[in-house]
Amino acid sequence: MQKSAMLYEGKAKKIYDTDDQNCFWVEYKDDATAFNGVKKGTIVDKGIINNKMSAMMFKYLEGKGIETHFVELLNDREQIVRRLDMMPLEVVVRNIVAGSLSKRVGKDEGYVLASTVLELYYKDDSLGDPMVNETHAQAMGWASIEEVETMKKIALRVNEEMAKLTAKAGITLVDYKLEFGKANGKIFLGDEISPDTCRFWDTETKEKLDKDRFRRDLGKVEEAYVEVYSRLKEAVENA
Numbered sequence: 001m002q003k004s005a006m007l008y009e010g011k012a013k014k015i016y017d018t019d020d021q022n023c024f025w026v027e028y029k030d031d032a033t034a035f036n037g038v039k040k041g042t043i044v045d046k047g048i049i050n051n052k053m054s055a056m057m058f059k060y061l062e063g064k065g066i067e068t069h070f071v072e073l074l075n076d077r078e079q080i081v082r083r084l085d086m087m088p089l090e091v092v093v094r095n096i097v098a099g100s101l102s103k104r105v106g107k108d109e110g111y112v113l114a115s116t117v118l119e120l121y122y123k124d125d126s127l128g129d130p131m132v133n134e135t136h137a138q139a140m141g142w143a144s145i146e147e148v149e150t151m152k153k154i155a156l157r158v159n160e161e162m163a164k165l166t167a168k169a170g171i172t173l174v175d176y177k178l179e180f181g182k183a184n185g186k187i188f189l190g191d192e193i194s195p196d197t198c199r200f201w202d203t204e205t206k207e208k209l210d211k212d213r214f215r216r217d218l219g220k221v222e223e224a225y226v227e228v229y230s231r232l233k234e235a236v237e238n239a
C-alpha cells in the first residue's frame with residue numbers, strides 16, 4: 001500500500017490517504033496537548049507507545065468479537081486503519097470518578113461507581129467539546145438514536161474486555177474515551193486506545209499511569225506510558 005497526501009493533522013496523529021480506497025495511513029506523533037490545547041508539550045516516544053498499544057488493544061478487542069478500524073501495524077509510529085466516516089462524538093466510559101466528573105458532581109477522585117457511566121460529547125474544539133445526549137445527536141444529524149445505542153452497546157463490551165485485561169495487569173481502568181465511525185453503513189470502533197485517552201491507575205499504589213501525569217505536571221510521564229504498555233502487553237500475551 002502507498003501513502004499519499006496528508007488529509008488531516010490532529011493533536012496526536014496525522015492521517016494520510018492511501019491508494020486503497022478502504023484504508024487510511026495513520027502516523028502517531030509525540031505532541032501532547034491538554035485542556036483543549038491550552039497546555040502543549042512533547043512526551044518523548046509517546047507516538048511509539050500509543051501506536052503499538054492501540055494496535056495491540058484493537059487486535060485484542062477484535063479477538064473478542066468487537067469490530068474496530070485496525071488493519072495492520074506498519075512500524076513503530078504508523079499503522080493502517082479502515083477508512084471510516086467518523087461520527088463527531090466522543091463516548092466517555094467511566095468506572096471510577098475522576099477528572100471532569102469529579103468536578104461536575106463534587107465527588108472525590110477514586111469514588112467507585114455502582115455501575116458504568118457513559119457520556120457523550122460533541123467533538124468541537126472551538127466549543128470545548130460540550131457534553132450532549134442522544135437527542136442532541138439525532139436532532140443535529142450527528143448520529144441517530146439507534147446509532148448512539150449501538151455505540152453505547154459496543155462501549156460496554158469494550159469496557160468488559162478492557163477491565164478484565166487491565167485487572168490482570170494490576171491496573172485499574174478508571175475512565176476512557178472512545179470514538180466511532182461508519183463504513184458501508186456499519187459502525188466500527190476507531191481512533192485510539194492509549195494512555196492519552198484512558199485513565200489507568202496502578203491498582204495497589206493508585207499511582208497514575210496515564211496522561212494525567214502530563215496534565216498535572218506529576219513527572220515521570222514517559223516512564224508511566226512505557227510501564228502501562230509493557231504490563232498490558234504481558235497480560236495480552238498471557239491471555
Ligand code: C5P
Pocket residue numbers: 090092098099100101129175176177196197198199211
Ligand atoms: O476530562 P474527563 O475527565 O472528562 O476525561 C474522561 C476520560 O476521557 C479520560 O480518560 C480522558 O483521558 C479521556 N478524554 C480524551 N479526550 C477528550 C476528553 C476526554 O481522551 N477530548
